[in-house]
Amino acid sequence: MEGDTTRICKIATFNLNQWAMDFEHNKANIIESIKQAEKEGASIRFGPELEIPGYSCEDHFLEMDTTNHSWEVLAEIIEEGYTDNIICDIGIPVYHKTFLYNCKVVVYKRQIHLLRPKIQLCFEQNYRETRYFQAWTNIKRVEDFTLPKVITNITGQKKTKIGVAIVKLNDTEYAHEICQEMYEPSNPAAELYLDGAEIICNSSGSHHHLRKLNKRLQLITTSTHKSGGVYVYSNQQGCDGSRLYYDGSSMIAMNGQVIKQGSQFSIKNLEGVYAVVNLDDVRNYRREIRNKSLRDPDEPEFPRIEIDYNLCQHDFLDLTEPQGEIRIHKPMEEISLGPALWLWDYLRRSGARGYFLPLSGGLDSASVATIVGSMCHLVFSAIHDDNDEQVLEDLRNITRQDDFTPESPKDVAAQVLNCCYMGTKNSSEETLKRAKALSEDIGFKFYNVEIDDLFDVTKTLFHNLTGKEPKFEAHGGTYNEDLALQNIQARQRMVMSYLMAQLMPWVNEQNGFLLVLGSANLDEGLRGYMTKYDCSSADINPIGGINKSDLRSFIAYAKDHFEYSSLQDILEANPSAELRPIDDKTKDSTQIDEEEMGMTYDELNQFGRLRKIHKCGPVSMFKELLLIWKHLTPEEVATKVKRFFFYYSVNRHKATTLTPAYHAEDYGTDDNRFDHRQFLYNTSWDYQFKRIDKLVKHYTEKKKEV
Structure with missing residues (x-):
């Protein structure tokens, strides 16, 4: 040597x-x-x-x-x-x-x-x-x-x-x-x-x-x-x-x-x-x-x-000189690239000819559409800037067009993404406008259909069966009636999505099928703030491992990076499921996600990290948050922790059916591979909540002494 x-x-x-x-x-x-x-x-x-x-x-x-x-x-x-x-x-x-x-x-x-x-x-x-x-x-x-x-x-x-x-x-x-x-x-x-x-x-x-x-x-x-x-x-x-x-x-x-x-x-x-x-x-x-x-x-x-x-x-x-500045992508760039390339690999290997997305005009489904838009930009760049013959061959296999060569990212989007806005009388005009504007920015095929007929037929069938007609709370019904009517709309969107995913290629005289994309974010999966087997149920979900805060940052980044100006209105809108009757005067939705959940998305982020990464149960989470949330009293912290664990446990069964999602966070909720916990709980958490009550009393008395 x-x-x-x-x-x-x-x-x-x-x-x-x-x-x-x-x-x-x-x-x-x-x-x-x-x-x-x-x-x-x-x-x-x-x-x-x-x-x-x-x-x-x-x-x-x-x-x-x-x-x-x-x-x-x-x-x-x-x-x-x-x-x-x-x-x-x-x-x-x-x-x-x-x-x-x-x-x-x-x-x-x-x-x-x-x-x-x-x-x-x-x-x-x-x-x-x-x-x-x-x-x-x-x-x-x-x-x-x-x-x-x-x-x-x-x-x-x-x-x-x-x-x-x-x-x-x-x-x-x-x-x-x-x-x-x-x-x-x-x-x-x-x-x-x-x-x-x-x-x-x-x-x-x-x-x-x-x-x-x-x-x-x-x-x-x-x-x-x-x-x-x-x-x-x-x-x-x-x-x-x-x-x-x-x-x-x-x-x-x-x-x-x-x-x-x-x-x-x-x-x-x-x-x-x-x-x-x-x-x-x-x-x-x-x-x-x-x-x-x-x-x-x-x-x-x-x-x-x-x-x-x-x-x-x-x-x-x-000799190869030291590189100098190391390339580390910012989180919003990572969201733009990782899930997009994951979707590309999935699409080119699945045999499908594209994706179908139920598009609501809200931030979550808009994030999914934007990630597909990013995929289209990457595909177009590989073909036109890098002359990547493999990518072009894959795209032609997907589209079933041997001579197809895109002239822009919009050309790619028009071939691989179909979206449908499925409105009801509870949907606002603003969400439809936002969805349609986004379709023009990205270039995908856009459909608009009202599903009130499906909703009314289902209610009629139930009435014929039972002799009773459920009503929304705003119309004099009970909470259970209201929730059932919300779920009917959500689940019918899922059924309609799969129908369109299977048949839209046939309608357009094309061969093949479309894969349905889900759009439930990580925090909603953690809290269980979704209907089981609604639009959260799909073939794959590119944002199921990404929290709401990061999705907001991603949308703000994508608005400028891809020049999707329609994303500005989506950023400014209050997240809403729009499953309850709209306000007759303002014509706005009466249903705001964070108000209905009883917690903010930022709080959910904190709960998720403490539960999964820091291995906190109710008592240790309460202790941790007392040190973090100094602006709240012990009673207020205790209330928030109890609320989270109640809803987490009562909805935990939904995690067993979550759509396979891109893994992007260490506090993911994937019950099948990542987050192994039971799905049947005593949701009253008797022992743990009593311990929290004792600690609240202890800290309150200590504070008085000081």
């Missing part, structure tokens, strides 16, 4: 848009990434976690087929010669002895040199890795692994090593972290760096949620700042079949600085990130911090896997 030649190497890492269980697609992406890395002159190629089967296979990992197919794809890649001239790190599931491991495989010259299993598994929030995989516990030890016949038949190699080791090349040493390991308090990188590794590659399947990239950047730069070294991060990008959007951001950092950063959001199937680094700079950096780099001489070393290969194949390439 010593010598007079400067150790300059070119490294390639990739964002890959993989699709769970689509082995042909995933193989094609991996091969193309290797070809691009070689073309760019890179001497090593890194890819994301579990890139062969796709990360979100979930219970498919319990099937032997998934592992077998992964080996078959790897064998094909090796047999076709793609790893003959470049070291490739590829993600794959591996059975060893009686357990399944999440592994990186090091391949070069038709030989598998190492299977590196994941040490620390992710089993929190959206992840259930311990359900499928075993964590590798034999740190600093490798074992023999008998390769499957499909590999042996091609390579002649019967065995390789499995375990945590450092790969020793002729001119440097490198090692691995896999996704979650980077986030752990005792992450492996520090010890691997101290034991001589100069490059650490981290292969991830890390999803996007708002404001997350900052944390990732901090961990990567801190790791190399403390120990010196190169850190290569690779991630999946796109919707691979689940509620998550993997947000790329592959990057290369060195000695505490990011020198190359990939995009966080991209419509491309793959994106390479390349950097030319001088590994002698790592040694020089470590000499400056040698007092921090001392190892216990009795500490056992990591095993070495030797490969006869020179990573540093260049003497005079221009």
Whole structure:
């Protein structure tokens, strides 16, 4: 490894848009990434976690087929010669002895040199890795692994090593972290760096949620700042079949600085990130911090896997300078990009010819329409600015038009989005105007229909059945009658939405079907402020993981960014379901969301974060909010907390039927994957509320003494 030649190497890492269980697609992406890395002159190629089967296979990992197919794809890649001239790190599931491991495989010259299993598994929030995989516990030890016949038949190699080791090349040493390991308090990188590794590659399947990239950047730069070294991060990008959007951001950092950063959001199937680094700079950096780099001489070393290969194949390439300002999107930009690209992947892979959205003229459905509008801008830009043939081919497949080439984002919207305003006599003229104006700004197909006939027919059927006719409270009815009549309207909109989604292509003499988009925000899901099986029920929901405050910021941003001037009126309007009779004099809705909920959206945001992220029950939430809401008395705080937990628990059953939604917040309410709590509660919370009452009395008396 010593010598007079400067150790300059070119490294390639990739964002890959993989699709769970689509082995042909995933193989094609991996091969193309290797070809691009070689073309760019890179001497090593890194890819994301579990890139062969796709990360979100979930219970498919319990099937032997998934592992077998992964080996078959790897064998094909090796047999076709793609790893003959470049070291490739590829993600794959591996059975060893009686357990399944999440592994990186090091391949070069038709030989598998190492299977590196994941040490620390992710089993929190959206992840259930311990359900499928075993964590590798034999740190600093490798074992023999008998390769499957499909590999042996091609390579002649019967065995390789499995375990945590450092790969020793002729001119440097490198090692691995896999996704979650980077986030752990005792992450492996520090010890691997101290034991001589100069490059650490981290292969991830890390999803996007708002404001997350900052944390990732901090961990990567801190790791190399403390120990010196190169850190290569690779991630999946796109919707691979689940509620998550993997947000790329592959990057290369060195000695505490990011020198190359990939995009966080991209419509491309793959994106390479390349950097030319001088590994002698790592040694020089470590000499400056040698007092921090001392190892216990009795500490056992990591095993070495030797490969006869020179990573540093260049003497005079221009080094990649530190990037300088790191690109971190603001939250409203993240909402504009992440959900839009998630919708694009979902649309192009679902077989649908577009989306259908019940458009109310309110902020939530307008946010969904605007996100689709953002998707149309991204698609148009990829086709016209980047000449992306894959995106154009996907759009033509969606529209069933082999010669379609859009001339503007509105051309795209007119093909992929259908919206319908479904008014009743309880709807105001203003909401219709707002919905129609938005359709003109974005360019989607807009329909307007009154559903009073459906409403009246349903009431008549009920009257014929029971002899009774329900009335709104404003007309002398009871609360239960009023609520039932509201729900009739809401549920009929859902039925009408699915009817139109199935038949509007037929009406327009087109083939295919439309996917129905939901538009219930995160806070409404938390409080249960929605009708079960109304317009909140849909095929997918791009805003189900986004709170109302962030949606407002997004709409304000989109108004200027996309020049959708109609969004200004939507921003200024009071949120209303418009399911009760309007005021005869003002012609405005008598139903204001925050008044009806008994809490503001900002308060719901606070309740949600304390309940989920801070793990607060009623009593601990009361204590926390006493410190936060100093403008309120203990009695007022207690009332708000009790109100929240009553409505949360009485409506919790609705979470079991929430539409699959884009995950964007750590206090999401997705009952199926993320937020595991019962849905049948004693809604009086007797014990907890009594404890709060005692605390209120205690704090009130203390305050009087002061």
